[in-house]
Amino acid sequence: MAATTPARERTRREIVHQAMDLFQARGYNATSLQDIATAAGCSKATVLYHFSGKPAVLAAVLEPAAADVAALVKAAAELSRADAQELAIKSFIDLAVVHRGVVDVLQDILPVIEQMPEVGQLVADGLQLSDYLAGSDDPLEQDLAKFAINGLLGECRHAQERTDDDLRRLCDIALRRILRRA
């Protein structure tokens, strides 16, 4: 099979990769297109050739995580409520740990997340997961599930130095304590 225009793809990938690192380290707001271009070794104009604007770069950065979350939501929909909760506990932790860089990025755009159609689906899927996590329609349990998610996401922020397994173990304990599924 033929390689798909290597030059174009290589530059594009490098832009997304560097943008990810910068968004994570300094936050989305504090990162300019110039910063991204410099880190990627190209010019601002090149970034804007590949992406329609800064929000489009953000969407590309979030895309792998958004796809994983969407797949999880779809899988949970096939299960019974109890099985969906157990899957949500296990898999949500996995996703938050593996994509913890994305968690950092999302944190920074929270105040304006409603005005970003690029992340709308990801937010909607996250809320759906919160529902599966609660395991029931009891408002208290629903609130506790949201509480747990906030704790989980907070724990995965700025946790680059931790090993994946350590972080997973901690989050599993905390989640099961809150949800009383220990």
Add this chain to the structure above:
Amino acid sequence: MAATTPARERTRREIVHQAMDLFQARGYNATSLQDIATAAGCSKATVLYHFSGKPAVLAAVLEPAAADVAALVKAAAELSRADAQELAIKSFIDLAVVHRGVVDVLQDILPVIEQMPEVGQLVADGLQLSDYLAGSDDPLEQDLAKFAINGLLGECRHAQERTDDDLRRLCDIALRRILRRA
């Protein structure tokens, strides 16, 4: 006792008040000095007459919460470890609920909080409280305390519609579940 130059104080207070509302609604980064000035009914230059810059406005906005947290840390230092933990559970919830607007604001400056000397003391006091909350030197309990704080702060964000008592009750349940002090 003589009133302290009412005109000056009145304008200053109005600036802080409006800045608080704007920081909370749109985030610190997304709020300009012009926005604050317009909301306060004065000019940008007037804002900069009262405050040395945007970070100084932020410091003034955070000041009441910072004072309360500092007082709590000081009070906990006088107690036994077990009593300090119980005080931390009760009072930290109170502070987070009462100052939940400030929690919103802090959220937005997290990525750059290290570069803001204005909030350094508040952050340091928060970490100290996390220590009291853990109740022991066990690294797992320390991590769980941080997890709990993240959940607690997350719950207090964007919670303007909730009553104080509802929010307090929910946070108390969640905190005691995580810390196993139910």
Add this chain to the structure above:
DNA sequence: GTCTATACGAAGATAGAC
């Protein structure tokens, strides 16, 4: 595809009049 050069606007901050 990628670049340089540039337009355009908004932000923080200052100067000086009133």
Add this chain to the structure above:
DNA sequence: GTCTATCTTCGTATAGAC
């Protein structure tokens, strides 16, 4: 104390050459 006017810097985005 508060204003208008201005400066400077920096952001996004576009135009056109290579």
